Amino acid sequence: MDARAIMTMEMDKGSSSQLRVSRKARILIYFTMILAAVIVLLPLIWLLFSSLKTQEELTRNVWSFPRKLYIQNYINAWTRGRMGTYMLNSLISTIVTIIGTIVTSVTLSFILARFNFKLNRLIFYIVIAGMMIPIHSAVIPLYIMHKDLNLQNNLIALGITYAAFRISPSVFILESFMRSIPKELEESAILDGCGIWRLFTTIIVPLSKDAIISIVILAVLACWNELLVSMLLISEPFIKTLPIGLMGFITEYNAEYTQLCAGLVVACLPSLLFYAILQEKIIKGMTVGALKG
């Protein structure tokens, strides 16, 4: 009996879909998983260790454990490097981005996915064509537009700009997800007297929760780390965002790597918290559409 047949039998046996694997295979799987975990965690551990060293210690040995925990890097990054202010600014622009992305993308995707009208596909393709425009190619018109509208040094305007760039990929994900929701649900709701708005808020949006979370994740990652547009649109020192602040530790004249590492550890914390709180939803969201079809 070959391995495939045994596996099929094992699968058929109980209601559980768990595979029974041999001891050797299990060791191999654990080894691979531990290796993957080490590869993922090592840079983070290195970052943490480096943030607790002095510059001289880091120079002498990049890989060593810190001999003494040098907390001053964190204090300097927070006070002199203004990490607190920059984080708050990044948070404001991120929240605006999330709200802007959800409001525009969810409503547009709903219309495009659930209503058949003549130019539906044309509009969809025009919207997703935006994915092919890199933000870098639009910086000069974007800069002129913000200047003319007097929107420079404005975190809300920055967040709206980020949200505008998130519409295309978000509609791309959401539209296909909403399209896969069975039509029967919608028809029964309408037969029971449900209006369009109620259909949208009580049926479509709750059913699209996983896809919405995945677009939120992508939006957060994109704007939390974005440097170029925020650098161009923000000039005032107390409105700058986190990536600009982090870049400021490394200049041609001086490189404060240990303080940068401290800043990076602090900058990672919101993402780690975000992941810890929404872990389950994130995994679900990231696998949206994986089993479609």
Place this chain on the structure above:
Amino acid sequence: MTSKRKMGFLSKVLLLVLCLAVLAGCATQQATDQKPAQSTDKPADKPQTQDGGQTTTRQMTIRYMSPATAGGQSQQYEILNNLIAKFQEEHPGVTIIHDALPTADLRTKLTVEMASGNPPHCSWSPLNYAREFMRDNAIIDWRPVYEDPKHKEFKEWFDEKVLEFSAYKDGRLMMAPYEASIDGLFYNSEIFEKYGWEPPKTFDDLIDLAAKCREQGIYAIVTGGKDMRFAWMAAALMARAAGVENLKQLALGDALTKWNDPQYGFPQAMQKFKQLVDAGAFPPGTVGLSADEADRMFVRGEVAMYYEGQWKPGNWLALGGEEFLDKVKRVNFPAMPDMPNGDPNVCVGGTVVGTIAASQKPQDEIDMTIEWVKVVSSPAYYVAGMEAGANLYAGKTAYDRNKPPRITNDLYDAFQAAGGYIPSMDTLAPPAIDLAIKQTAMPGILSGELTVEEAIAEVQKAAEEYAKSLE
């Protein structure tokens, strides 16, 4: 069905809006080109004097861009903040916005803002960027400012040697000096004393030294290849191989498309570089090293020498402390006696970066900008930093020589005493040619991917394309 019709109508409206947006985006902007009207004593918007005699100005905001960031140059940043507060106190109604960015990002932002017609009032700028802006009349000419008795401080602080550096081809001055730049072949004196070596005087000495270093399991010289730190060495090789005038002709003059012509010395400079590479002077993987990694190798004693500019000791101080910096000494880049046209004494540096001021601003704002630039060009801004070993002032000033590391005093003396300067390649050559040298040619030779001839051909191609773009 009604909702379907509504949706159809809405989609048509949406499409129309999209089309209009595209058309609006494609529309040309009204031309803003105009020759700058510049005069330092133009009467427009003169400051008003109140009863108490205090001079007030209309409300205005002056935006200043500099590389003194809060994280990277915290001491300079603090000094600047104090100067801003003082200036605002002395000039009620004036607000200075300090936009601090690392130099690479600052160049990007400056370029975008200039292209968008909304430059900062004043900004740190390298020489070659200033040249492009001056060509477009986007920045003011500093010559009338220097000549104006109202601003006599500039002449007191800086001698003509420093000022002439930022001269455009028609004599206009592009920038106010920001800091002094001078190159150095820095060496770890502890290593040299241990093995009884002498710092190289000629290029052949340097080649011999490379072999001696290899015998001791170390390397002669290192640089941050990943960060394209070849610009200073390119200028030094050119100056020693063919002299300052030939280099200027290639980068700025009639010989712009003659990088492959031996008369102007670039082929010889690349040959010399190849000799250095073949002698095993550079550690393996130099092309992929960041400037910081290269600094750390030097501090750890894995390389004996480091060739670059005056800002390096500040980095080594942070990485290796005072103990290491005490070991660092400086000599000029070695001469090439076999190159009859070469200049054996010229230093790479000068005032290769400076402060530019935008010309297309209201006259009273330009006047206030000049006042502010005077502050950031003054000893008040530099001396504290210089005493901490963080920078070098381009002007003449008395400072406490016991405070900074010895190497800072050496660099200051070398800068003041230098017979002449040539800017580094990244501030002299047009950006496209500079990139071809430091991003393609020299890393290509170093990694073995390009022969010397191929490397020269790459630079020649970039120069021809640049010349074509000017036509």
